[in-house]
Amino acid sequence: GSTGSVVPLFEKQLARGGPLTVTDPNITRYFMTPHEAVELVLQASAMGVVDREAAGGIFVLDMGEPVRIVELAEQMIRLAGKRPHEDIEIEFTGLRPGEKLHEELFHDTEATQPTSNAALRLAAPRTADRAALAQSIDQLTAAARDTNDGECRAALQRLVPEYVADRAPDIIAAK
Incomplete structure (x- = not known):
C-alpha cells in the first residue's frame, strides 16, 4: 500500500x-x-x-x-x-x-x-498562452512574497480554474 x-x-x-x-x-x-x-x-x-x-x-x-x-x-x-x-x-x-x-x-x-x-x-495535454502563464506565475510569486493569502488564492484560481481554496487555514487563524 x-x-x-x-x-x-x-x-x-x-x-x-x-x-x-x-x-x-x-x-x-x-x-x-x-x-x-x-x-x-x-x-x-x-x-x-x-x-x-x-x-x-x-x-x-x-x-x-x-x-x-x-x-x-x-x-x-x-x-x-x-x-x-x-x-x-x-x-x-x-x-x-x-x-x-x-x-x-x-x-x-x-x-x-x-x-x-x-x-x-x-x-490530453492542456495548452496555455505563454505570456499569460508567465504573468499569472509572477502575480502568484508576488502575492506569496507579500504573504497575501487572498491574492495567492486568486492567482492560483487564474492558473488552475478547477482550484478550490481550502478555507480551513482561515478558520484556524480566526480562532
Missing part, C-alpha cells in the same frame, strides 16, 4: 482488537498493488518509445471501480475470523480538512484518450 494506506492501519487495529476507524461510511478509494504500479511505469515507458505522441505524456492505469472503505474494513474483519459490528466495531471519525469522499483520477474538465494498451489512458 501507499503511504497512508488503510490496509496496514486496519491490520494494526485488528491486532489490538479494534475498533477499525473509517472516516466516512461512503468514502471510496482506488487501490493499486506495487506490482501494478511497476507494470504501469514499465508499460508507459515502453509506450513513450513506440508511440512518439505519447512520449512524455501522463498515463493513468485503469484501476477498475473504487472500493468502499467500510466494505474493505468489514471484509478484513471477516478474514480475521470475526464478525463486523459485533466482534469488532467500525468507528466513523469524519473527513479531515481537505479530504475528499471520492478520489478523482482526472477532473471533469480534463480529457483522456485511449492508447494501444487498454489498461492505460493518456491525459
Whole structure:
C-alpha cells in the first residue's frame, strides 16, 4: 500500500482488537498493488518509445471501480475470523480538512484518450498562452512574497480554474 494506506492501519487495529476507524461510511478509494504500479511505469515507458505522441505524456492505469472503505474494513474483519459490528466495531471519525469522499483520477474538465494498451489512458495535454502563464506565475510569486493569502488564492484560481481554496487555514487563524 501507499503511504497512508488503510490496509496496514486496519491490520494494526485488528491486532489490538479494534475498533477499525473509517472516516466516512461512503468514502471510496482506488487501490493499486506495487506490482501494478511497476507494470504501469514499465508499460508507459515502453509506450513513450513506440508511440512518439505519447512520449512524455501522463498515463493513468485503469484501476477498475473504487472500493468502499467500510466494505474493505468489514471484509478484513471477516478474514480475521470475526464478525463486523459485533466482534469488532467500525468507528466513523469524519473527513479531515481537505479530504475528499471520492478520489478523482482526472477532473471533469480534463480529457483522456485511449492508447494501444487498454489498461492505460493518456491525459490530453492542456495548452496555455505563454505570456499569460508567465504573468499569472509572477502575480502568484508576488502575492506569496507579500504573504497575501487572498491574492495567492486568486492567482492560483487564474492558473488552475478547477482550484478550490481550502478555507480551513482561515478558520484556524480566526480562532
